[in-house]
Amino acid sequence: MPKTAKSKQPVDVADLTKAQAKVEWKRLALELETHDRLYYQDDAPKISDAAYDELRRRFNAIEARFPELVSSESPSQKVGAAPSGRFRKVRHAVPMLSLDNAFAEEDVRDFAGRIARFLKLADDRIDFSAEPKIDGLSMSLRYEGGELVTAATRGDGAEGEDVTANIRTLKDVPLKLHGRNLPDVCEVRGEVYMTKQAFLALNERQKEAGDTIFANPRNSAAGSLRQKDPTITASRPLGFFAYAWGEMSAMPAETQSGMIKWFEHCGFTTNPLTKLCHSVEELIAFHRSIEEQRAELDYDIDGVVYKVDRIDWQERLGFVSRTPRWGIAHKFPAERAMTVLKDIEIQVGRTGSFTPVGKLEPIGVGGVIVQNVTLHNEDYIKGIGNKGEVLREGRDIRIGDTVVIQRAGDVIPQVVDVLIDKRPADAEEFHFPKTCPCPLHTDVVREEIATGEEGSRARCTGEFACPYQKIEHLKLFASRRAFDIDGLGEKQIQFFFDQDWVKEPADIFTLQKRNAKLKLEEVEGYGETSVRNLFNAIDARREIALERFIFALGMRHVGETTALALARGYGSWEAFHEACLKVAAGDEEAIAEMDALDQIGDTVIKSVAAYFAEDHNRGIVERLTKEVKILDAEKPKRNSPIATKTVVFTGTLEKMTRDEAKATAERLGAKVSGSVSKKTDYVVAGPGAGSKLKDAQKHGVQVLTEDEWLQLIGE
Numbered sequence: 001m002p003k004t005a006k007s008k009q010p011v012d013v014a015d016l017t018k019a020q021a022k023v024e025w026k027r028l029a030l031e032l033e034t035h036d037r038l039y040y041q042d043d044a045p046k047i048s049d050a051a052y053d054e055l056r057r058r059f060n061a062i063e064a065r066f067p068e069l070v071s072s073e074s075p076s077q078k079v080g081a082a083p084s085g086r087f088r089k090v091r092h093a094v095p096m097l098s099l100d101n102a103f104a105e106e107d108v109r110d111f112a113g114r115i116a117r118f119l120k121l122a123d124d125r126i127d128f129s130a131e132p133k134i135d136g137l138s139m140s141l142r143y144e145g146g147e148l149v150t151a152a153t154r155g156d157g158a159e160g161e162d163v164t165a166n167i168r169t170l171k172d173v174p175l176k177l178h179g180r181n182l183p184d185v186c187e188v189r190g191e192v193y194m195t196k197q198a199f200l201a202l203n204e205r206q207k208e209a210g211d212t213i214f215a216n217p218r219n220s221a222a223g224s225l226r227q228k229d230p231t232i233t234a235s236r237p238l239g240f241f242a243y244a245w246g247e248m249s250a251m252p253a254e255t256q257s258g259m260i261k262w263f264e265h266c267g268f269t270t271n272p273l274t275k276l277c278h279s280v281e282e283l284i285a286f287h288r289s290i291e292e293q294r295a296e297l298d299y300d301i302d303g304v305v306y307k308v309d310r311i312d313w314q315e316r317l318g319f320v321s322r323t324p325r326w327g328i329a330h331k332f333p334a335e336r337a338m339t340v341l342k343d344i345e346i347q348v349g350r351t352g353s354f355t356p357v358g359k360l361e362p363i364g365v366g367g368v369i370v371q372n373v374t375l376h377n378e379d380y381i382k383g384i385g386n387k388g389e390v391l392r393e394g395r396d397i398r399i400g401d402t403v404v405i406q407r408a409g410d411v412i413p414q415v416v417d418v419l420i421d422k423r424p425a426d427a428e429e430f431h432f433p434k435t436c437p438c439p440l441h442t443d444v445v446r447e448e449i450a451t452g453e454e455g456s457r458a459r460c461t462g463e464f465a466c467p468y469q470k471i472e473h474l475k476l477f478a479s480r481r482a483f484d485i486d487g488l489g490e491k492q493i494q495f496f497f498d499q500d501w502v503k504e505p506a507d508i509f510t511l512q513k514r515n516a517k518l519k520l521e522e523v524e525g526y527g528e529t530s531v532r533n534l535f536n537a538i539d540a541r542r543e544i545a546l547e548r549f550i551f552a553l554g555m556r557h558v559g560e561t562t563a564l565a566l567a568r569g570y571g572s573w574e575a576f577h578e579a580c581l582k583v584a585a586g587d588e589e590a591i592a593e594m595d596a597l598d599q600i601g602d603t604v605i606k607s608v609a610a611y612f613a614e615d616h617n618r619g620i621v622e623r624l625t626k627e628v629k630i631l632d633a634e635k636p637k638r639n640s641p642i643a644t645k646t647v648v649f650t651g652t653l654e655k656m657t658r659d660e661a662k663a664t665a666e667r668l669g670a671k672v673s674g675s676v677s678k679k680t681d682y683v684v685a686g687p688g689a690g691s692k693l694k695d696a697q698k699h700g701v702q703v704l705t706e707d708e709w710l711q712l713i714g715e
């Protein structure tokens with residue numbers, strides 16, 4: 001698939017203005033929701049775990065800096081995605097939450113330090129259970145009177161899917177718990193996984209039968225479990241490691257390690273690498289040792305998990321929104337692999353920019369088979385970075401080279417190095433094309449993506465006359481991020497375009513009217529039902545949010561974030577459209593008004609002006625707006641009594657620790673400050689409060705007792 005231009009490096013969260021943070025928060029929230037759905041419901045992730053973690057990390061950092069952005073709708077308050085509807089829903093008696101991630105050793109030290117402070121203990125007194133983080137699907141098994149009654153997937157954390165019939169076929173899951181004096185209700189939680197060997201064998205069989213090929217063992221475990229027919233699940237070898245619990249009518253142990261032993265007594269398999277650690281250094285050594293063993297293990301793991309061993313301490317530590325304070329996942333860094341670069345192809349994106357794509361000898365990296373790798377631009381291939389810096393110690397990339405690739409932070413993996421000593425004598429230097437491969441063979445200009453000035457990115461100047469750009473625009477238009485039309489994916493768009501049935505966006509909405517002549521139901525692959533479904537899906541998108549509409553126009557430099565900023569800035573299509581026409585006509589007042597919006601600068605203004613200065617584009621917009629209704633932009637929701645308020649805690653709190661109070665306030669969207677000023681909204685004062693109480697009186701800030709505070713926040 002041709003790739004479009006990549007955005008420049010994001011601004012550091014610490015440097016974001018509040019308005020920028022809001023826009024980015026929304027964009028990331030939408031992105032995370034999409035990826036959660038793809039991962040949890042469709043078993044078809046589109047980005048690597050590392051890329052997902054990076055998005056999640058940035059999102060959390062934004063919420064930590066601007067807690068007023070947190071709402072109950074925020075992805076930070078949810079886990080996974082709602083059940084898919086194929087199976088009966090099961091409400092979890094105890095929610096199935098997830099773990100926060102640590103990437104660096106420093107994060108692990110911070111984690112242990114936080115716990116020690118919270119519990120007011122020296123950190124060398126805290127034992128941790130350290131366990132491999134199995135890359136499978138979490139499962140909750142409910143036993144009543146010792147018998148398995150329900151097996152449910154995690155779903156969105158509150159409700160999962162009932163997969164009992166399928167789980168009953170797993171040899172690692174006892175149908176009846178072993179032992180005596182069992183609690184009446186026991187919910188045993190753990191991970192369902194498929195071994196790497198079983199995954200490869202299954203894919204071989206699937207390939208022969210012409211069935212779905214799974215991207216990795218996790219997806220194949222998910223696909224195998226979500227079968228309506230349990231005999232299919234039974235034919236797929238799935239394993240289960242027990243490591244946690246949900247509702248328990250009585251606790252059979254006082255520690256995490258004790259619970260793991262108890263699971264074994266009950267007939268479960270637990271992970272043999274699990275270890276009780278007595279210090280942070282031991283945790284870090286555990287991480288290293290497991291990482292070294294990772295490749296030899298016959299199941300995928302993506303890190304290790306540390307959990308405070310004492311359950312009474314876990315209970316005291318509790319949760320911060322969706323993750324526990326007592327546990328963390330220490331993830332492994334992105335994986336690398338070596339392979340041969342067989343060819344380089346140029347792909348032309350929606351805005352005409354060229355992306356050289358390396359075609360690789362297929363290679364497995366982190367459980368995914370990689371065949372394509374982005375080579376970014378002409379300079380990158382030569383060993384020159386965006387700012388003119390030397391890459392790979394100046395080594396260029398040639399066809400035939402052995403390259404080291406890495407799957408991290410990107411849909412398409414990266415080349416991180418070239419092995420010169422493996423370069424064959426006939427390795428071919430790549431000559432970047434001087435004209436577009438489209439039938440117009442237009443000249444290529446080189447420019448900087450962000451500014452449009454002379455730079456490293458080559459671009460076809462054919463604009464809407466270039467068929468590559470037209471088709472890429474239509475694909476973007478119908479995609480999930482824009483109009484999100486079900487059943488109108490890239491393949492279908494290509495087909496309609498090749499038939500001359502859809503040449504511009506408005507044509508999508510007139511398809512049904514024209515179908516008396518076109519007779520889509522007679523096309524191979526379409527029947528009456530699928531045609532009806534397609535037209536219904538198109539009709540369902542005749543109403544569209546303003547930001548999506550602006551993004552869907554496909555103007556250069558107007559990605560989702562910018563589209564949202566424009567939508568929020570103008571509020572309605574009419575206002576935005578009028579402004580764009582004025583900007584295109586050079587109206588200085590309109591330009592100044594657009595320039596004053598957060599996130600909008602010269603590059604965007606120039607692009608909007610260029611777009612609306614073109615008759616052709618104005619025609620596209622005019623025909624399209626006759627077909628759809630564009631909804632006004634939404635204002636962000638705020639739904640807690642203390643959202644956006646600034647709070648100061650002082651004195652001794654009796655019902656909670658200071659950390660707990662701060663965490664709760666932040667979860668509800670308040671900012672917790674260490675000093676009182678006239679901007680403070682509330683001072684919560686316990687016994688022994690001193691100068692801050694005086695400051696509150698001086699600035700006329702409302703002072704609350706701990707009980708009044710708890711009443712205010714409804715806890």
Ligand code: IVH
Nearest residue numbers: 097098099131132133134137138243244305
């Ligand atoms: S404990 C409160 N232990 O990782 C959550 N999780 O992000 C307690 N996982 O949803 C989970 N191995 O699917 C735990 N040894 C382990 C795990 C593990 C894999 C998965 C699980 C969970 C996710 C956490």
